[in-house]
Amino acid sequence: MILVTGATGTVGGQVAGLLAGTRPLRILARRRSEVAAAGPDAEVVRGEYADHGSLLRALTGVRAAFLVTNDIAEPDDERFVAAARASGVRHVVKLSAYAVADPQAQDLITRKQRQNERILRDSGLDWTFLRPRAFMSNALAWAPRVRSDGVVRALHGSAPDACVDPRDIAEVAVRALTGPGHEGKAYQLTGPEAITPQQQTACLSEALGRPLRFQELTADQARSQLLRRYPPVVAEALMRSAQRRLEGGKSQVVSTVRDVTGSPARDFRAWATDHAEAFA
Known part of the structure; x- marks a missing residue:
């Protein structure tokens, strides 16, 4: 049995969708009605990190788990790991962040992710860390202005970021959850190129077949x-x-997606084409 958390989110939903129908799958969610990615074969268990009893129920019989936490004010990783150890879980695949390995990155979110990784390292469980750059899907925040005004408004329009498609993160997660040899690995994940917001705007314009304007915030x-x-x-x-x-500091490109999955990482142009409807 594999447990997926964060299935209502960007990456967790993709992971659940890829696993659905291929093996026993359980999803932890606050509200069953919000879980649509996994289909009818997945078992959805209602619960949350602050409810130890619900975690124990969700983790009973689970071999491997995909862990997503977002609240920097709550000890959710510590709570999850305690329940996983008590339930006999063997392997946790944790969604972390690329900046964890960058000593120059000292913002609050990165420091929290470092702490969360230490909790897993010290837990006695097998672990795999997924450390992606920014999600390409963050560009969806531009969609309302693109639809209404044909404008992308963003900070630092010429600054590159080797952003990654969430579908590629999910593919790597599934390999780690279902195959051997991923224990104790920390996977840095990027797209195939570093791209700026101005270049992303050009890709969206091409996908939509109409001109867009970039405006620097x-x-x-x-x-x-x-x-x-x-x-x-x-x-x-x-x-x-x-x-x-x-x-x-975010321009480095690595080949991990190809190395783990055997397929090249998707570029932003492909992401824009596949999600053009959201901007149309």
Whole structure:
């Protein structure tokens, strides 16, 4: 039995969809109604990280688990690992972040991910860390303005990022969950090229068959947008992360997706073509 958390999210939903129908699958979710990716064959167990009893129920009989946590204010990884050890889980595949291995990255989110990785390293469980760069799907935040005005508004338009397609992250996760030899590995995951927001705008324009305009945000405008979506500490961490991108700290490309799956990582042009309907 494999357990997937985060199945209502970007990567977890892809992982659940790839596993569905191929082997016994259980999904942990707060609300059953929100889980659509896995189809009728998956067992959906209602629960949450703060409810130890629900974690124990979800993890009973589970061999491997895919772990996604997002709340930097809660000890969710510690809670999950405690329940996994008590339930006899052998292997946890953890969605982490590329910046964990970058000593120059000291923002709050990265420090939290480092702490979470240490919890797993010290747990006695087998572990695999997936450390992706930014998701290509983050570009979906531009969709409302693209639809209404034909404009992409972003910070640091000329700063490159080797962003990765969430489908490729999910493919690597499934290999780690279902095959041998991935225990104790930390997989850095990128797309096949470092691409700037201006270049992403050009790819979206090509996919849509109509001109789009890029508009650079000031730091104050970007911070204001983030504060409408996140607590101040998270917004500031994201601003620091954006500064690292401007300094070239996110431009490195690695071949891990191809090495693990045997297929090349998808580029942003392919992602834009496949998701053009969201911007149309």
